[in-house]
Amino acid sequence: MSDHMNAAQAESEGRNGDRTLVVERVFRATPEKVFAAWTDPIQLAKWWGPEGMFAPDVEMDARTGGAWRTVMANDDGMRVTVSGRYREVSPPDRLVMTWGWQQEDGTRGHETEIVLTLEDVPEGTRLRLVQSVFETADDRNRHGMGWNSSFNDLERVFA
């Protein structure tokens, strides 16, 4: 853990510290194909979420500034909605999006930012996902996000 003394520095280092999730995997497919799996609603519905989940409703405007929304459901009748905006769409190398739960009344819950980088490697594509755990108040104000709750949604998805 870094020993930073300056608040502004802390803001950027906090994001790179252990409050950020990093998941990497090599997929046996071209970057174009992997990128498409993230931005084509029909494909996304086939893999997003745990086993047993399906996405009956996916909307995506996969362009910088565009919005996306998906309902995740399972056979037990559980439904959750996640949505966000694309901050950057640069196929096939980079995708930056916000990701947050949406309540039934339309209010947004906790939001995180996901940065995807796709690297062309001999085996296919190395996909690196970096998810910030939370954003600072400045980020929220800039991007118009809210703080209303529902962390329970992720648990329901795994129930």
Next chain:
Amino acid sequence: MSQPDLPTVFAALADPTRLAIVERLLAEGERSAGEIAEPFSISKPAISKHLNVLEAAGLIERRIERQWRVCRVRPEAIRAVDAWMDRYRAFWSVSFDRLEKLLEQPDN
């Protein structure tokens, strides 16, 4: 204080000064309020307000030791954040398994 309320915890951590305070206490252990305030260019009363927010969110606890107010992070709050992160890690791990299978299928 009982089970940390995650939305409140996250709102408390969303301020860069408060995040820096918590990160420092995690790295160094206990510190007095004066030591905490020292590196920041904002006023001591402003730091005090931040400490109040952190305490109300259950992230830190304070006690009086002689002439000092000593602050430390409450492990329960950090465990709650870590558990939340673990759930996201699991979410992506399982999703990526399904993505692998999808990508291995012949094209439509």
